[in-house]
Structure formats: structure tokens, C-alpha cells
Amino acid sequence: MYHTHSFANSYYIFMKKYSLKFWVIFWSVSGLFLLGWFFYWNTQNRGVASSVENVLSFLPINDSQKKEYQALTKVGDFLLKSDDKEKKLLVLFQNNMEIRPGGGFIGAFGIVKLKNGKIISLETHDLSNFDAKIPNIITPPYPLEETGVADFWKLRDSNFSPDFAINAKKAEEFYQLGGGEEDFDGVIGITANVLSSILKITGPISIEGYPGTYNSDNAILSLEYQVEKAFEEQGIDRGERKLVMADFAKEIENRVFAFSVSQKIELGKILLEDLNKKDIQLNFKDKKLQNEVENANWAGVMDQNWDKDYLMIVDANVGAFKSDYYVKRSIDHTVDLSKEIPVAYLKITYNHTATQKDWMTRDYRDYLRVYIPENSQLIDQKNFDDTRFGAEFGKKYFGAIVRVPIGTSKTVEINYNLPQELKNDYNLKIQKQAGLNDVPIVFHLIREDGTTEEFSKVMNSDLVLSDLK
Secondary structure (H helix, E strand, O other), rough: OOOOHHHHHHHHOOHOOHHHHHHHHHHHHHHHHHHHHHHHOHHHHHHHHHHHHHHOOOOOOOHHHHHHHHHHHHHHHHHHHOOEEEEEEEEEEEEEEOOOOOOOEEEEEEEEEEEOEEEEEEEEHHHHHHHOOOOOOOOOOOOOOOOOOOOOOHHHHOOOOOOHHHHHHHHHHHHHHOOOOOOOOOEEEOHHHHHHHHHHHHHHHHHOOOOOOOOOOOOOHHHHHHHHHHHHOOOOOOOOOOOHHHHHHHHHHEEEEEEEEHHHHHHHHHHHHHHHHHEEEEEEEOOHHHHHHHHOOOOOOOOOOOEEEEEEEEEEEEOOOOHHHOOOEEEEEEOOOOOOOOOOEEEEEEEOOOOOOOOOOEEEEEEEEEEEEEOHHHHHHHEEOEEEEEEEEOEEEEEEEEOOOOEEEEEEEEEOOOHHHHHHHOOOOEEEEOOOOOOOEEEEEEEOOOOEEEEEEEOOOEEEEHOOO
């Protein structure tokens, strides 16, 4: 059985020296495995299939959700069963307030070891220290060097692909270059949003001696501000500035392990949403398990088999700072099939809602890549200068630097021809970037006979045309 409570107590005495990133990883991994354990706890004596069927039979969920829970049980079976085998996981903390193609800037990573259904150790490494061990030998991908982000490629920037399987492999390579000796069974990417999910169930938390209340909307930002700036205003010694995390972690622990069955179910639902939103991404060495994860759409991979119309918009904050907290995006996309060669008109609007420069934001500088079907041809663009072209994953992409000053809005416009054969039995798939949620999208389809349909959606998962309707 999985016992996080005793594990958390043993770490509590060391809380003073650990960073916010450590505790975000701890809470996120604990919540993820609580979810896995919830659907796995009854399998050890009766077998996975029968147990899952019994558990799922009384839950108020639809067939699609049941399929997801069944996939999650496979993950639980792999990680939590009593087989006397140690499982090792590399956990990447991705701060999506500084967005990167894989989900967010990697500020820290954790190494989690499990055996017989228990977490037996959890250690974390801050990338500012670990990256110093990696030799300065690898040139970073464009435009990290050109924009002054990094002279050499290191683990912190390893998630520069929109495909998590690529990022997981690259992270392991950098880990080994830095002297790491563990051979991992899997890699998990988590964004800061996962802690917010847990707080949706625990409810708001107030910490004695500190102003304000931490809730699902403000916790990450407020805690980061507390340990970076507010402690000075409160007269707290720099060496004591992280003590707030000890009390915060203890309160989270107390509430989570006092959860009722219904609260555990609600936590399970929310964490499943995080998996579907790609706030949690999974990659495993075991091919059968990885196949299950991909079928559930939790692997964060680009769909290389889709042969219809395709769109994926990928942002990379190359201006540093946490400006993505303030930058709001929206998408307007039109496909005209009435022309002899179909044409797509894409508009991406960035609204920088900050009103002034401060400790976490500046003018926004973004490297935007737009992935579309192979053999598509760029016609025209606006606010998308010095366009670069590339191809990967069976797709073509256009890329350029986009700058959005504080307090302004900018719309990027990209017009391109689509392959003519896409007119036959038209369908569209839009894949979502990890770390970017609640992005409104409006899609206009002009059919061959000139009739027009319009669909709108708030994008929190990959979409196909039927999802937009």
C-alpha cells in the first residue's frame, strides 16, 4: 500500500532548507500517486481487470472517463505493485509562467524511487546548480543562443520540443552529462497548475504570521513572491524566508490525508483533467505501458499519423521573466475550401495585460512556431517577420520572434495554402501545447459550395473538428 503520510512526516523536519520547487514536486507527485493508488489499491489480490470493473461501476463517470481510469490503473499496476522491484522516475518541474514548448521553464527536477507500492526516497535538484556540472559542449536550438538565453544547451532548456517523448529523452541525456547515474523507468513532466488543482479540493489556506490567503488561483505566484520579495517588507531574515513553505506543506498534508472518499474522488477527477490538459505528461520505457499512456493522450506526443488538416501553435518565452502569467492568447482560424487550392487564414492574438515592469515581467519576447500539414505553402504574414521554415514529425512549421510590449496587444497573421487533397473528406486536428490552458479559439470553415460554419471552443485539450461542433 502507498503511505505518503509517514513519508511526508519524515521530511517535515528538513523543510527549512527546501525550496518551493521541491514542495511543488512533492505535492504533485504525491497527488498523482494518490490517484494511481485509489484505482490500484484493490488489485493486488483480485487482479487488475476485475478490481477496476468493480471500482468504476459505482463512479458517476461516462465511458470516456472510465477508459482513462483503466489506463491509469495500468500506470498504478506498473508503479505500485508489490514485486520487490525498485522503480525510478525523473520528474521535471516546468514553470508555465515562463512558457516553453514542453510546458514551461525547467527550474528543478526530482528523482523519485518506489518499491512495493511505497515512495522510498525523493530528492530534488535545482537546475542552477546541476547545470553547472554539464559540459559546455552542446549548441542550443534556435533561438536560445541568438536571443541571449543560453550559450550552451543544458537541462533547464531541454524541453524545447513540442513532443514530450523527445523532451524526456533529452532530459535524461543531460542528466547523464551532468554526472547522474540513475537509469530511469519513466519521466514525468508537471506544471505549476497541478498544485493549484490540489488546492481546489483542500480549499484556501491561511498561514499564521503571513498576510493573505493562498488558493488555487494565486498560490504559486503568491508563494514565489513571498520568498523572493515580500519577506523583506515583513522584516524576515533572508535565511528564514522559506519557512512559510514548512507551514504551508504541513497544512496541505493535514488536509489531503483527512480527505473523505468523495474528496479523493474529486481529487482524482481534477488530476485526470491535468493529465488531459498536459499539465501532467508521462513517458515510460516499458513499451506496453507507454502505448497505454499514448492511447489515453497523456504522453504529450505530436500526432505523426494524422493525415488530414493539422494545426499546433507552439510558444517559447525567450525573454526570461514570468511574463506568461500576464500574456493572454486567443486564436481565430479560417479554412476556405471553396478555392481551387484551399487556403488557411490564421490569427493569433497576444494581449500583454501587465501595466508596468516588475520583478516578474517585462516586454514579452516569444519564439512562435506554427505546425501545419506537409506541403503547405506560406502566402503572406503580418507581425511575423524573418520567418524560418522547418519540418519534423511529418509536419511543416513556420517560426519567428514575436515581441509584445507591456500593456499592448499584437495579432500575428499567417496565411498559407493547404495541400489540395485535404479537400477530400476534410477534417482538422488541433493539438494543444502543454502549459497553456483556457485559450479561446474560433474556427471558420468555408466549404466547397461556399456555405460557412463557425465553431468556438476554449482549448484545454487536443481537438478534432467534431469536438469543435
